[in-house]
Amino acid sequence: MSLSPKDVEKIAKLAQIAIDEARIPDYVSELSRCLTLLEQIGRVDTTGIAPMSHPLDMYQRLRADKVTEIDQREAFQAIAPATEAGLYLVPRVLE
Amino acid sequence: MHNLSVTEMREALTRGETTSVELTGALLDRIASLDDQLNALITVDDEGALLAAAAADARRARGQAGPLTGIPLIQKDIFLTQGLRTTCGSRMLENFVAPFDAHVVERCHRAGLVNLGKSNMDEFAMGSSNETSYYGPVRNPWDTKRVPGGSSGGAAAAIAAGFAPLATGTDTGGSIRQPAALCGITGIKPTYGRCSRWGMIAFASSLDQAGVFARSAQDTALFLEVIAGYDARDSTSVNQPVPNYAGQLTQNLEGLRIGLVEEFFGEGLSPAVSGLVEAAIAELEKLGATVKRVRLPSVALSVPTYYVIAPAEASSNLARYDGVRFGHRCEAPEDLKDLYSRSRAEGFGAEVQRRIMIGTYALSAGYYDAYYLKAQQCRRLISNDFKRAFEDVDILVGPTTPEPAFRLGEKTDDPVKMYLSDINTIAVNLAGLPGMSIPVGFASGLPVGMQLIGNYFDEGRLLAVAHQYQRETDWHRRLPPQFS
Numbered sequence: 001m002s003l004s005p006k007d008v009e010k011i012a013k014l015a016q017i018a019i020d021e022a023r024i025p026d027y028v029s030e031l032s033r034c035l036t037l038l039e040q041i042g043r044v045d046t047t048g049i050a051p052m053s054h055p056l057d058m059y060q061r062l063r064a065d066k067v068t069e070i071d072q073r074e075a076f077q078a079i080a081p082a083t084e085a086g087l088y089l090v091p092r093v094l095e
Numbered sequence: 096m097h098n099l100s101v102t103e104m105r106e107a108l109t110r111g112e113t114t115s116v117e118l119t120g121a122l123l124d125r126i127a128s129l130d131d132q133l134n135a136l137i138t139v140d141d142e143g144a145l146l147a148a149a150a151a152d153a154r155r156a157r158g159q160a161g162p163l164t165g166i167p168l169i170q171k172d173i174f175l176t177q178g179l180r181t182t183c184g185s186r187m188l189e190n191f192v193a194p195f196d197a198h199v200v201e202r203c204h205r206a207g208l209v210n211l212g213k214s215n216m217d218e219f220a221m222g223s224s225n226e227t228s229y230y231g232p233v234r235n236p237w238d239t240k241r242v243p244g245g246s247s248g249g250a251a252a253a254i255a256a257g258f259a260p261l262a263t264g265t266d267t268g269g270s271i272r273q274p275a276a277l278c279g280i281t282g283i284k285p286t287y288g289r290c291s292r293w294g295m296i297a298f299a300s301s302l303d304q305a306g307v308f309a310r311s312a313q314d315t316a317l318f319l320e321v322i323a324g325y326d327a328r329d330s331t332s333v334n335q336p337v338p339n340y341a342g343q344l345t346q347n348l349e350g351l352r353i354g355l356v357e358e359f360f361g362e363g364l365s366p367a368v369s370g371l372v373e374a375a376i377a378e379l380e381k382l383g384a385t386v387k388r389v390r391l392p393s394v395a396l397s398v399p400t401y402y403v404i405a406p407a408e409a410s411s412n413l414a415r416y417d418g419v420r421f422g423h424r425c426e427a428p429e430d431l432k433d434l435y436s437r438s439r440a441e442g443f444g445a446e447v448q449r450r451i452m453i454g455t456y457a458l459s460a461g462y463y464d465a466y467y468l469k470a471q472q473c474r475r476l477i478s479n480d481f482k483r484a485f486e487d488v489d490i491l492v493g494p495t496t497p498e499p500a501f502r503l504g505e506k507t508d509d510p511v512k513m514y515l516s517d518i519n520t521i522a523v524n525l526a527g528l529p530g531m532s533i534p535v536g537f538a539s540g541l542p543v544g545m546q547l548i549g550n551y552f553d554e555g556r557l558l559a560v561a562h563q564y565q566r567e568t569d570w571h572r573r574l575p576p577q578f579s
Binding site: 007008011014015016019030031033037041042044049050051052053055056060061063076079080081082088090091092 | 457
């Protein structure tokens with residue numbers, strides 16, 4: 001599998017990671033090498049094999065729809081980069 | 096004092112020959128004088144440790160001490176510790192102080208264990224050599240030019256160097272067993288769901304499992320009993336009673352059926368490693384076990400299968416690091432998009448970025464079936480191989496790693512080469528089985544580990560086999576000359 005520089009830019013955009021343009025050729029070669037390794041599984045016959053998402057084939061437990069958490073907003077926001085009046089601050093989205 | 100076993104420490108505490116404060120102080124001094132050679136700890140908590148030790152001594156004086164009260168340990172820096180920084184080996188969490196304790200940490204507190212600090216690790220547990228840590232690589236106490244393995248490299252190096260008798264670790268693809276092997280100590284990754292993942296920073300949620308490092312199987316058993324158990328806050332935690340592991344250690348090996356995994360003895364295996372593991376298997380036969388050869392043909396798929404599933408899950412789990420709620424935030428973001436993408440570019444190291452990108456690609460529109468779904472089907476094939484094998488044998492064995500510790504920098508230029516070093520350990524995570532590594536000798540002065548794999552929730556048997564082997568051998572008592 002060989003990725004193009006355009007593919008790498010698209011992946012980085014989807015992953016929300018800013019990449020340095022000068023490094024794109026490195027990403028192209030590293031990621032292409034990794035994907036070549038991963039593609040080995042494409043040659044395996046998996047007809048009729050159920051996908052395994054949990055090692056013990058367990059299902060998610062359900063619980064009663066009751067309030068179990070206490071309000072810890074202050075503790076959680078104390079570690080945030082920027083807050084004001086109980087809100088998280090981000091750059092302006094709407095003008 | 097640093098080379099005492101947990102049982103010996105406990106006896107000394109019970110007889111009043113020492114106190115937890117004295118023990119803790121001695122180990123903190125040892126870390127202060129020797130860790131600049133290893134870099135095994137990211138954070139040392141002198142003050143907190145001495146307070147906890149004093150509390151443990153007071154508890155003992157009241158007659159309320161449990162089996163491990165007052166024993167020092169080191170927590171991997173992936174477990175949240177309230178009030179004490181948790182970095183996960185990343186710049187992203189350089190100043191992160193968790194508002195609550197992980198379930199494993201809570202249990203250690205409850206048992207009266209004394210946390211000395213947080214061990215170094217590959218960034219977000221992504222690595223096999225501890226070289227991806229933002230806080231610098233860890234060095235192997237047996238040869239400081241070599242890696243200790245990863246991702247729990249700091250924990251393994253700390254135990255081997257006698258910084259503590261116990262350490263926690265996590266194992267997503269071998270991150271306990273591989274460093275245990277390379278550092279000459281004992282380590283166990285329990286069955287998926289045996290220990291709660293609550294407060295354990297997520298890498299690949301269908302594979303991540305907490306476990307234990309110690310110098311012997313006996314100490315490992317005592318500690319696993321503390322951290323294992325059900326927790327409703329982890330939806331994958333399994334509600335099954337925790338057996339008395341230490342009580343099961345005396346099971347003899349008469350009639351034990353061992354399967355030697357042929358695929359683990361294939362191409363790329365160092366002849367010295369192969370010879371030592373075969374000798375260890377012969378020792379188990381002397382103790383009454385029978386050995387047959389077992390084939391797990393789908394294990395050959397485990398590296399590509401794992402490197403689809405783990406990065407895919409990581410790309411989703413690590414989406415939470417966005418520079419908004421906690422963690423690193425870039426300076427003067429232009430807009431929201433810039434805030435996300437620059438915070439992540441600055442906060443994550445190269446390997447973490449690479450895996451997020453692989454995972455993002457594998458999950459992106461048009462590729463999901465070819466990668467993620469296909470990998471989940473291959474995972475089933477691998478798991479089925481193990482199921483078949485366990486119809487005829489009680490445990491499976493083989494080398495934990497194909498070679499002893501490699502040199503720092505030897506594999507950092509080539510991610511694929513690094514990924515292939517996990518070849519013997521990751522199938523166990525894909526199947527969700529318990530696995531263990533124990534020291535079985537030395538190749539050119541470097542420790543070699545044997546992997547024991549058990550059926551689901553059969554940790555007690557693995558520990559018993561390891562303990563019986565360790566009663567006949569003294570590899571686990573050897574200390575690195577520079578740190579003896």
